[in-house]
Amino acid sequence: xxxxxxxxxxxxxxxxxxxxxxxxxxxxxxxxxxxxxxxxxxxxxxxxxxxxxxxxxxxxxxxxxxxxxxxxxxxxxxxxxxxxxxxxxxxxxxxxxxxxxxxxxxxxxxxxxxxxx
Amino acid sequence: xxxxxxxxxxxxxxxxxxxxxxxxxxxxxxxxxxxxxxxxxxxxxxxxxxxxxxxxxxxxxxxxxxxxxxxxxxxxxxxxxxxxxxxxxxxxxxxxxxxxxxxxxxxxxxxxxx
Numbered sequence: 001x002x003x004x005x006x007x008x009x010x011x012x013x014x015x016x017x018x019x020x021x022x023x024x025x026x027x028x029x030x031x032x033x034x035x036x037x038x039x040x041x042x043x044x045x046x047x048x049x050x051x052x053x054x055x056x057x058x059x060x061x062x063x064x065x066x067x068x069x070x071x072x073x074x075x076x077x078x079x080x081x082x083x084x085x086x087x088x089x090x091x092x093x094x095x096x097x098x099x100x101x102x103x104x105x106x107x108x109x110x111x112x113x114x115x116x117x
Numbered sequence: 118x119x120x121x122x123x124x125x126x127x128x129x130x131x132x133x134x135x136x137x138x139x140x141x142x143x144x145x146x147x148x149x150x151x152x153x154x155x156x157x158x159x160x161x162x163x164x165x166x167x168x169x170x171x172x173x174x175x176x177x178x179x180x181x182x183x184x185x186x187x188x189x190x191x192x193x194x195x196x197x198x199x200x201x202x203x204x205x206x207x208x209x210x211x212x213x214x215x216x217x218x219x220x221x222x223x224x225x226x227x228x229x230x231x
Contacts (some may be wrong), residue, residue: 042222043221091161095217109160111160
C-alpha cells in the first residue's frame, strides 16, 4: 500500500514570495491533516479536513496560509506571502475514520522542508 | 488545553544501555497516548500506543505504560541499538467530531553509539 506522498521535499524561497505544497493521502483515507514542525519543536496541527470539508483550522494563520482539498483526495497548502518564521517542515497526514473507534491512526508523509530567506 | 511535556535531549547512550524517555501530559477527558519516532530524513511513524489507563503499549522492544495517576507515559527499552537513533515524540489524542486531534511534545533526540 502506498504511503502519504508529498512534494516538493525541499523548497527555498525569499520572504514575501509565495509557495505551495502538495499532498496525496493514502487511498481511501477520508481525513487529511497538515502540520507545521518548526526546528526543535513537535508538529503543530494547522488544518484538518474530513473529505473536502474543513473540520479544524483554528491554528491556521489565515491572513497568509490557505489550504484546499478538492474532490476530497489531494490537498494543497499555500503560503502567501511567506515570512522568515514560516521556515519549518510541513507534514501531511491521513487517517481512515471508523465510527465508534476512539482512535484512528494517522499516517505521515515525509514532509516538505521550507526555508525562507 | 491539552499539552505534552517530555524530557529534553539529546540523549546519548552506548549500545545495549537501558533507555528511559520521560513524558507527562495534561488533558481533559480520557486521551489516548502515543509514541512516534522520526528517523533521519523520514516521516513520523507510530511506535506504540495505549488507549486507556494501565494499558501497556509495546513494539520493537520499546514499552510504555499509561499511568493516569501520575499522568505519565514514559518510554523504555532494555537494550538500545545504533539503529534506534532517532527523534522520539510523545503525543496525546483527543477525539473531536471530525476525528482525532494529536498534540505532540517537543521531541527527544536519541543518539546511540557503539
